[in-house]
Amino acid sequence: MKRIVHLYKQFKLMIAFAEAALMRYLYVAIGIFIGMLITSIFVPVYFENNAVPVQMGDTYRDQWIKDTANGYQYVVQYADQLTPESSATLQQLAQQEAERKLTEVGAVPADIDRLREENEESPYLVESLTSIRPFAENVEGAAQEQQDEYDTPGFLWPIIQFLLIFIVFALIGAGLTIAFKLWDIPGLKQLRNLISPQEVDPSLQAALDRKAAIKDAEGLKSKFDTPPVKQFMSTYLGGDNFYDDSFAIELEDGTFLGECGSGISETIGVGDPKKVTAVEVWLFDKNDISTITHVVMSEHAFNDEALRAKLAPRGEPVLAKAGMQTTLETQTLRAEVTIKTVEYGEGPLPDNSFFERLTVEIAVWQKEGAESGGGTGIPDLPQPAMQPPPAPPSPQMPLSLIHI
Numbered sequence: 001m002k003r004i005v006h007l008y009k010q011f012k013l014m015i016a017f018a019e020a021a022l023m024r025y026l027y028v029a030i031g032i033f034i035g036m037l038i039t040s041i042f043v044p045v046y047f048e049n050n051a052v053p054v055q056m057g058d059t060y061r062d063q064w065i066k067d068t069a070n071g072y073q074y075v076v077q078y079a080d081q082l083t084p085e086s087s088a089t090l091q092q093l094a095q096q097e098a099e100r101k102l103t104e105v106g107a108v109p110a111d112i113d114r115l116r117e118e119n120e121e122s123p124y125l126v127e128s129l130t131s132i133r134p135f136a137e138n139v140e141g142a143a144q145e146q147q148d149e150y151d152t153p154g155f156l157w158p159i160i161q162f163l164l165i166f167i168v169f170a171l172i173g174a175g176l177t178i179a180f181k182l183w184d185i186p187g188l189k190q191l192r193n194l195i196s197p198q199e200v201d202p203s204l205q206a207a208l209d210r211k212a213a214i215k216d217a218e219g220l221k222s223k224f225d226t227p228p229v230k231q232f233m234s235t236y237l238g239g240d241n242f243y244d245d246s247f248a249i250e251l252e253d254g255t256f257l258g259e260c261g262s263g264i265s266e267t268i269g270v271g272d273p274k275k276v277t278a279v280e281v282w283l284f285d286k287n288d289i290s291t292i293t294h295v296v297m298s299e300h301a302f303n304d305e306a307l308r309a310k311l312a313p314r315g316e317p318v319l320a321k322a323g324m325q326t327t328l329e330t331q332t333l334r335a336e337v338t339i340k341t342v343e344y345g346e347g348p349l350p351d352n353s354f355f356e357r358l359t360v361e362i363a364v365w366q367k368e369g370a371e372s373g374g375g376t377g378i379p380d381l382p383q384p385a386m387q388p389p390p391a392p393p394s395p396q397m398p399l400s401l402i403h404i
Contacts, residue, residue: 031173054106054146061105062115068101069128076131098132103139106147112136209237217359220340228336228363234262238345238356239273249333249364259284260328260335260362265295266311268353275345275354277301278311279320281337281362285330292328296320296339296360300353320358335364 039045053064075094079087112133119125136143217233234245246261265280278301282293293315301307302319311317318326320342328335343357 052146052150053101053104054150056105061107062111064101064105065107065111065115066119066125066129068098068105068107069125069132072098072132072135073124073128095135099135099139102132102136103142103146106143106150107136108140108143109133109136213237213357213359217340220359220361222338222361222363224363226365228365229257230260231361231363232260233340234360234362235341236262236264236276236279236355236358238276238354241272241274243276243279247362251366256286257364257366258286258288258330258333260364262360262362265314266301266307268301269347269349275347275349276358277307277354279355279358279360280314281318281326281328281360282315283328283330283333283335283362283364285333288331288333290330292330294318294326294328294337296337296358298344298353298355300350320355332367333364334367335362337362 053061056064072094076091079090079094082090112129116126116129119129213235214233217235221231221233229251230247230249232245232247234247236243241264244261244263246259246263248259249257251257260281260283262279262281264274264276264278266276266278267274268277269275277298279296280293281296282291284291294317295311295315296318297308297311298320301311302317308317316326318324318337318339320339322339322342324339326337328337338361340359340361341357343355344352345354345356347354
C-alpha cells in the first residue's frame with residue numbers, strides 16, 4: 001500500500017511540474033477550437049464555381065486563346081464548303097463567338113502577337129492566331145476592362161492580409177488576457193477560475209514545498225569520520241497527506257543493498273489536512289527478512305501512555321527533539337537517524353501534538369565483514385551433532401550350552 005501511495009504522490013508531483021506546459025497546450029487547443037468554430041459557423045468558407053477565364057494563370061490563358069484560334073479556323077474551313085449565304089452566316093457567328101471568348105479571357109492584340117512569335121514552328125497555329133487578331137482589336141477595350149476588374153492582387157497581398165489578421169487576433173487575445181487579470185471586473189473572476197483554478201490542493205502544495213525544503217536541508221547534513229554508503233535527508237511539512245519518502249541504498253558500482261525511508265505513522269484530530277503526530281523511519285536490508293522501524297513521536301504522543309502503547313507494535317519510540325539520534329540495525333546494515341529540525345503546528349489540539357515541519361537525516365553504513373551480494377535472508381538451522389552408531393549387543397550363550 002505504501003508503494004501505491006508513493007507512486008501516486010510522485011505522479012501528482014510530475015503533473016504539477018508540467019502544469020505550466022500543459023496549460024499552454026490547453027490554451028492552444030482552445031484557440032484551435034475557437035478558430036474552427038468561427039470558420040465553420042460564424043464566418044464559413046464557401047467554394048463557388050464563379051471564376052472567369054481572365055482569372056486563370058498565364059499558361060491556361062494562352063491555351064484558351066490558342067483553342068479559340070483553332071476553333072475559329074476550323075469553322076472557316078468548314079464554311080468554305082457551304083453556299084455563300086450559309087458560309088457568310090456561319091463565319092459571322094464564329095467571329096462573334098471568338099470575340100466573346102477573347103473578351104472573357106482579357107486577350108489584347110499584344111497577347112496574339114506574343115503567341116505568334118512563341119509558336120513560329122507551327123504554321124497552322126500561327127495562321128489561326130493571325131485570323132483572330134482583328135477580332136482582338138475589335139474587343140481590346142472590353143478585354144482591358146475585364147483585366148482591370150479581376151486584377152491579381154500580387155504576391156505580397158496574401159502575406160499582408162495574413163499578418164493583419166494575426167495582429168488583430170493577437171490584440172484581441174492580449175486584451176482578453178489583461179481583462180482576466182483584472183479581478184475587480186464583475187463575472188471575469190469566476191470565468192477565470194473556471195478556466196484556470198487558482199486554488200491548489202493543500203497536500204499537493206505541501207509536497208511541492210517539501211521538495212524545496214529538501215534542497216534547503218542539504219546544508220544540514222552531518223559530517224562523519226567514516227563516510228556512509230548513503231546519506232539522505234527527508235522533510236515533512238504540514239499539509240502533506242502523502243508524505244512517504246523511500247530511498248534506495250546502493251554502492252557506487254550500483255549494487256543494491258536495501259532501502260530506507262520515512263513516512264506518516266499516526267495522525268491526531270480530524271479534518272483535512274492530516275495532523276501528523278508520529279513519523280516512522282525504517283530500514284530494509286535485502287539480506288534480512290524483516291524491516292526495522294523506529295517511530296518518531298511528538299512530545300504529546302511520547303508522553304501519552306495510551307497513544308504510545310498504540311504505536312509500540314510499530315517500532316521503538318523516539319522523542320522528536322532536535323539533535324536526537326537513534327540507530328536502525330539489520331544483519332548487514334546500520335543506519336544512524338538524526339532529527340535535524342522539529343516545528344510544531346498550532347491549533348485547537350494539545351500543544352506540541354502535531355508537526356508543522358520535521359527533518360530527519362538517515363545515514364547508512366555497511367557492517368564490517370558483510371558481503372554485499374550474498375545471503376538469502378534465512379538463517380541456517382543448527383544441525384545436530386554427529387554421534388557414533390551404538391555398538392551391537394554382545395551375544396549371550398544359552399545356559400543350556402554352558403558346560404561346567
